[in-house]
Amino acid sequence: MDGLCALSGQMLGAVFAPREDVFAPVLQAVGNGLGKFVYLMDAYEDYERDVRKGRFNPLDTLQGPEYDELIRDSLTSMLSESCEALDLLPLSQDLDLLQNVLYEGVWNRYALLEEKKKGGKEKKEI
Secondary structure (H helix, E strand, C coil), X not given: CHHHHHHHHHHHHHHHCCCCCCXXXXXXXXXXXXXXXXXHHHHHHHHHHHHHHCCCCHHHHHCCCXXXXXXXXXXXXXXXXXXHHHCCCCCCCCHHHHHHHHHHHCHHHHHHHHHHHHHHHHHHHC
16 A cells, blocks of 8 residues: 555655756655545545445555554645645745645545544444
8 A cells, every 4th residue: 555655646746846946855745745645545435435346445455443543644644744845845825725725625525534434334323
């Protein structure tokens, strides 16, 4: 899973830093962390459907009692890489918007998935 997340991070990092300049390493780090986050988040969201349909999902090997905690910790770590890099950029215009997206906005989908999982479990128990 780490290798696949890393590839996705490298790809988005290249998109964030299309030219070599003084900001390229920092922009690359922002994209790298975000790309890893997006890949893992997509795998997490698609896991049950992928299993039902017999599709590949990199999370197959991570199932266990601490699965949900591992996913949350991994997502947090990946996103913190982006946030730390963003803080290094000398931004003033739209900084609050960018911070809002990274600190809160990208977590909205995760929160919806967790709410859905809790709702699904409650319905099954009834």
